[in-house]
Amino acid sequence: MATTKLLVKMVMDRWNGSISNLNKQLNTLTDEQLEKEIAPGKNRGLYLLGHLIAVHDEMLVLLGLSEKLFPELHQVFIKQADKVAAQTPTVAELREMWVQHNDFLQEKFTKMNPEAWFEKHIAVSEEEFSKEPHRNKLNIIITRTSHLQYHMGQLVLLN
């Protein structure tokens, strides 16, 4: 049991650290900088921010914590590539959604007890889970932290 709590702390510390670093990074960037491409012909900062909110919104569902807060982002920031949608939220709107989403996640996460992280997530069946117990909720945090870091490495190029 002590190990369970310890491991959850290790994984959640890295998640929280990644979110915190991304927040710091967003604070150093102006809206104009976030409207620029991270490299010539590549995604804009705006798109990456929308993409992260949309992916974290899917995570809420996967973890069985809630419906999506911003389901309208899925089409524009996951299904479609950057610069395809005729209209997207503004950077200012995305910044607000990002803060709101993080606050919501934080509130939900702090209410979970360590054991709950080892339950299966929504996208795996009971039968699969009995054979593959690593497909649990904590593993979703591990993979989404990886995803967050990947895009963090791109957002720093806007400075």
Add this chain to the structure above:
Amino acid sequence: MATTKLLVKMVMDRWNGSISNLNKQLNTLTDEQLEKEIAPGKNRGLYLLGHLIAVHDEMLVLLGLSEKLFPELHQVFIKQADKVAAQTPTVAELREMWVQHNDFLQEKFTKMNPEAWFEKHIAVSEEEFSKEPHRNKLNIIITRTSHLQYHMGQLVLLN
């Protein structure tokens, strides 16, 4: 005990997945592409590859597994920024070092039993560790996977 093994698998799966994705990415890039900057005025692919090898070399020491395999990389790829060193290894040489380093890590990791991952790493004292047991060897893998993903998000820009 079952939980310990499960947690180690979850963390190591993500590490191995990140290494595997980076290997695929390196295989899609020519040496010429790796000599280019990931974005105008930013680090070159060559520098990021050398940096990853140098950081993983430090990890070997932190985990108490071995001396560094390529100590000469520290100065050029960690202490110094890109384009400072008068001479660096070639991309071809770095590719070889990368493969050799991964093979070495893989061999060392497969020999570790799950409990060993919860021992303290080299940079933490016994006293600190008694209060902060999360500063263990597995945590080093969690943070280095984050680091790897961050630079992976940059290396994909070379395609």
